[in-house]
Amino acid sequence: MILALIGAFFLIYILFYAILTYILDCDIQLAFYEKFGKSIDKLKGKVVFITGASSGIGENVALILAKHGVKLILAARRENELERVKKNCLEISDGKLSNDDILVLPMDVTDISSHQKHFETASKHFGRIHILFNNAGRSQRAMWEDIDLSIDKQMFELNVFSVLNLTRIAIKHFKANGGGHIVVTSSVTGIVAFPFSASYDGSKHALHGYFNALRTEKLKHNIKVSILCPGPAFTNFLAECFTDKPGEKYGLTTKPTDKRLTGYRCGELCAIAIANELNEAWMGCPPLISFLFLSVYFPNLFNWFVISMKNYYVNLN
Numbered sequence: 001m002i003l004a005l006i007g008a009f010f011l012i013y014i015l016f017y018a019i020l021t022y023i024l025d026c027d028i029q030l031a032f033y034e035k036f037g038k039s040i041d042k043l044k045g046k047v048v049f050i051t052g053a054s055s056g057i058g059e060n061v062a063l064i065l066a067k068h069g070v071k072l073i074l075a076a077r078r079e080n081e082l083e084r085v086k087k088n089c090l091e092i093s094d095g096k097l098s099n100d101d102i103l104v105l106p107m108d109v110t111d112i113s114s115h116q117k118h119f120e121t122a123s124k125h126f127g128r129i130h131i132l133f134n135n136a137g138r139s140q141r142a143m144w145e146d147i148d149l150s151i152d153k154q155m156f157e158l159n160v161f162s163v164l165n166l167t168r169i170a171i172k173h174f175k176a177n178g179g180g181h182i183v184v185t186s187s188v189t190g191i192v193a194f195p196f197s198a199s200y201d202g203s204k205h206a207l208h209g210y211f212n213a214l215r216t217e218k219l220k221h222n223i224k225v226s227i228l229c230p231g232p233a234f235t236n237f238l239a240e241c242f243t244d245k246p247g248e249k250y251g252l253t254t255k256p257t258d259k260r261l262t263g264y265r266c267g268e269l270c271a272i273a274i275a276n277e278l279n280e281a282w283m284g285c286p287p288l289i290s291f292l293f294l295s296v297y298f299p300n301l302f303n304w305f306v307i308s309m310k311n312y313y314v315n316l317n
């Protein structure tokens, strides 16, 4: 009888997860925090340093935070795009932010030697930085065996090493100032590997290893770590992808019919996960989250599914 009850409980639990993850555009924890957790308003007055703020997810998170009166450091290479984002952030803040509350910081994150200087510029401007959002990154479309090793290295320079170095600088600042929050944009490809983007999959998996380790070390210093895992979203991502050859970009634009989250919705879910200091958050167009759920509990079934669907995934991430 007891065994039958335990069995029934697990069946109901799995059914509950299967149904919810099939219809939601984020994992169940994030959906719960969206409804019942802390509002993004909680971040009002805080200072957030965003890399990759000139477009896509970074731009959308910046807009959403600005709407709630969060002060911003907008970092990326294209200064004119950062100025455009700053203007839109000031507009959307509706008087909550003034010109000095948003700092445009042109920087190439792969120029590691410049990180200290840029971080000091930002911390001098605001006195204190509360959150570092490591978001800059590029994806890839390529056949595993054709990838030039220099591409793997460039991918890791951008998606991993630049993130580690900037984070190490930020942690010293946080430790000296009573704490802080490190956020990193991984991807669903940081949880499971998808075909035709091996260097990207590898770089995002590496982030999980590094940042899960960081969380275990830094709890006592009041330093929180959040890993954000978006699925496909409408951004410049596909156009900017690495391929298998040095100097080449994939150059594909998304189609309105693609199954992708809007940049705004993705940014909104990221901002909720940041405000609630979630350890990890998954987001993507339904039924993507149910496939991630499948990958955790039924890995063999998931592997069969990914391999049989691999042509579909060429244009996703």
Ligand SMILES: NC(=O)c1ccc[n+]([C@@H]2O[C@H](COP(=O)([O-])OP(=O)(O)OC[C@H]3O[C@@H](n4cnc5c(N)ncnc54)[C@H](OP(=O)(O)O)[C@@H]3O)[C@@H](O)[C@H]2O)c1
Pocket (backbone or CB within 6 Å): 051, 052, 053, 054, 055, 056, 057, 058, 075, 076, 077, 078, 079, 081, 107, 108, 109, 110, 135, 136, 137, 138, 139, 158, 185, 186, 187, 188, 229, 230, 231, 232, 233, 234, 235, 236, 237, 240, 317
């Ligand atoms: N869109 C998706 O489907 C998706 C899904 C999962 C994860 N992600 C992740 O989301 C993050 C943002 O991508 P996105 O989709 O928003 O793409 P995006 O629109 O192409 O944005 C990429 C951002 O990174 C910046 N960036 C690239 N190289 C840089 C460098 N060397 N130095 C400084 N900034 C650099 C770009 O700015 P500049 O060109 O001005 O430097 C841009 O602001 C990435 O980490 C990506 O892996 C995206």
